[in-house]
Amino acid sequence: MNSRSFFTRPLYLQLRDALASRVASGQWKPGLAIPNESDLAREFGVSAGTTRKALDLMEAERLVTRRQGRGTFVNDQTANDLAFRFCNIRTLDGRRVPGQFMEVRIAEAQANEAECGRLSLGENDRVHRIHRLRMDGVRPLIVEEVSLPAALFPNLSDKITHIVALAHQHGIILGRAEERIWTGVAAPTVAKRLSIPSNSPILRLDRVTHALDGRRVEWRIGHCYLGDEYMYLTEIK
Amino acid sequence: MNSRSFFTRPLYLQLRDALASRVASGQWKPGLAIPNESDLAREFGVSAGTTRKALDLMEAERLVTRRQGRGTFVNDQTANDLAFRFCNIRTLDGRRVPGQFMEVRIAEAQANEAECGRLSLGENDRVHRIHRLRMDGVRPLIVEEVSLPAALFPNLSDKITHIVALAHQHGIILGRAEERIWTGVAAPTVAKRLSIPSNSPILRLDRVTHALDGRRVEWRIGHCYLGDEYMYLTEIK
DNA sequence: AAGTGGTCTAGACCACGCA
DNA sequence: GCGTGGTCTAGACCACTTG
Numbered sequence: 001m002n003s004r005s006f007f008t009r010p011l012y013l014q015l016r017d018a019l020a021s022r023v024a025s026g027q028w029k030p031g032l033a034i035p036n037e038s039d040l041a042r043e044f045g046v047s048a049g050t051t052r053k054a055l056d057l058m059e060a061e062r063l064v065t066r067r068q069g070r071g072t073f074v075n076d077q078t079a080n081d082l083a084f085r086f087c088n089i090r091t092l093d094g095r096r097v098p099g100q101f102m103e104v105r106i107a108e109a110q111a112n113e114a115e116c117g118r119l120s121l122g123e124n125d126r127v128h129r130i131h132r133l134r135m136d137g138v139r140p141l142i143v144e145e146v147s148l149p150a151a152l153f154p155n156l157s158d159k160i161t162h163i164v165a166l167a168h169q170h171g172i173i174l175g176r177a178e179e180r181i182w183t184g185v186a187a188p189t190v191a192k193r194l195s196i197p198s199n200s201p202i203l204r205l206d207r208v209t210h211a212l213d214g215r216r217v218e219w220r221i222g223h224c225y226l227g228d229e230y231m232y233l234t235e236i237k
Numbered sequence: 238m239n240s241r242s243f244f245t246r247p248l249y250l251q252l253r254d255a256l257a258s259r260v261a262s263g264q265w266k267p268g269l270a271i272p273n274e275s276d277l278a279r280e281f282g283v284s285a286g287t288t289r290k291a292l293d294l295m296e297a298e299r300l301v302t303r304r305q306g307r308g309t310f311v312n313d314q315t316a317n318d319l320a321f322r323f324c325n326i327r328t329l330d331g332r333r334v335p336g337q338f339m340e341v342r343i344a345e346a347q348a349n350e351a352e353c354g355r356l357s358l359g360e361n362d363r364v365h366r367i368h369r370l371r372m373d374g375v376r377p378l379i380v381e382e383v384s385l386p387a388a389l390f391p392n393l394s395d396k397i398t399h400i401v402a403l404a405h406q407h408g409i410i411l412g413r414a415e416e417r418i419w420t421g422v423a424a425p426t427v428a429k430r431l432s433i434p435s436n437s438p439i440l441r442l443d444r445v446t447h448a449l450d451g452r453r454v455e456w457r458i459g460h461c462y463l464g465d466e467y468m469y470l471t472e473i474k
Numbered sequence: 475a476a477g478t479g480g481t482c483t484a485g486a487c488c489a490c491g492c493a
Numbered sequence: 494g495c496g497t498g499g500t501c502t503a504g505a506c507c508a509c510t511t512g
Contacts, residue, residue, distance in 0.1 A: 010481060036497060047483045052498085068498045069490035086473050181469035183420055183438040201420040201438045207473075232418035234471045236323050236444075247500060273478060284502045289479085305479045306509035 012053040023063050024171045030076035083164040086177045090233045097136045104132040106158050115147045118208050118219040126150035130161050140194045143223040163218045175212035190223045252291040260300050261408040267313035320401040323414045327470045334373045341369040343395050352384045355445050355456040363387035367398050377431045380460040400455045412449035427460045
């Protein structure tokens with residue numbers, strides 16, 4: 001009956017993309033319910049089972065939350081839970097650190113070799129570079145150097161620099177990140193900004209964040225002094 | 238038609254448990270194919286769709302690998318890929334470190350307060366304590382202190398101490414782990430065993446491994462010197 | 475050609491949340 | 494009582510692998 005041509009992707013993936021773009025574009029607002037399964041199935045001309053498979057996938061990708069008896073709701077990507085999910089620094093009791101930014105500087109430049117490698121850019125591509133200090137209240141937490149592909153973030157405001165807010169603004173849905181960790185000691189300039197003695201032991205964090213579609217969206221180097229108030233917490237599956 | 242009583246779990250979960258126990262018990266051997274969907278459906282008196290849902294779940298839990306046109310195969314939990322999936326230390330090019338153990342010491346004792354907390358044990362429960370040195374060839378990598386609930390691992394051999402092999406031997410299927418990381422400097426005793434100068438910057442790794450059913454199976458403290466040959470790599474989803 | 479898992483459909487009933 | 498998502502069924506066809 002169904003005349004899927006030779007190289008089409010499965011219907012449920014196409015449907016996922018269609019629904020995801022409604023979320024990314026803001027057509028469906030965070031916090032609000034989307035149409036129920038059977039209405040969506042009717043609208044797109046697929047079966048309820050296919051719709052369900054697409055929605056279950058979107059829930060796994062943290063785009064929506066489904067609740068039996070209530071409905072399917074668009075997640076607010078800028079809510080604290082989701083916004084800081086790529087930052088594994090926690091207080092000792094396991095709570096995430098919301099974090100504010102200080103001493104923000106932004107520049108645009110041609111991508112250097114390291115940036116081309118980490119962000120899969122070409123020699124002639126440009127990047128936004130952001131230097132900033134991440135605070136937990138009055139406690140300096142991480143000295144960060146961020147690189148963003150300029151092509152993905154046109155008209156970068158100098159007010160908002162947090163990757164989750166930026167991605168949301170530009171219709172990009174974040175997927176996963178990988179972080180490499182080394183130990184090190186604080187160089188004088190870093191130590192000064194973190195308000196710690198030079199040569200204190202610190203973590204060097206090297207993180208690349210990917211969009212749901214695989215595009216590389218952010219490269220961040222972080223210098224972090226944990227002290228005995230914070231830890232780095234990661235789950236291994 | 239179906240007379241599920243009030244508090245039964247969904248069929249596909251019951252089926253998953255039944256199939257998982259065949260894997261855990263060794264009734265189905267690693268590397269070999271298991272019966273196809275329709276045969277399993279017939280055997281357990283459920284529909285093919287329910288069987289599929291159970292098998293898809295088991296694939297997500299790394300119990301089996303499914304391949305279109307070939308069949309469904311039992312994973313070898315002791316193969317390097319799976320065996321070292323809870324150790325995030327990698328060489329700089331991203332390869333996992335298989336790792337052998339040296340200087341192994343085992344003792345049994347009553348669980349102390351920390352062990353009770355981390356492993357959810359009662360005051361009177363007992364633990365196996367293992368001290369050992371994890372090597373990468375001739376390079377000392379991690380000084381490890383491991384605690385295992387004695388109740389889960391009766392007749393612990395002093396030959397095999399690796400959690401994946403142990404779990405496999407005792408019919409336990411591992412699920413996830415969470416690791417807490419701090420920076421530190423090497424105390425003299427640790428430095429000596431790692432062949433590094435005292436006060437070298439090291440990672441302190443505190444990991445709890447859970448079985449698929451949620452039971453806490455291992456608590457490990459690791460002292461690791463990364464140097465410039467290794468990194469800690471983690472994926473954030 | 476035969477057998478496997480992957481996709482898709484259509485419809486039933488159940489558990490949950492709310493008014 | 495009604496509407497939602499969650500489970501379960503039965504069956505069709507497709508894509509891939511192997512003989």
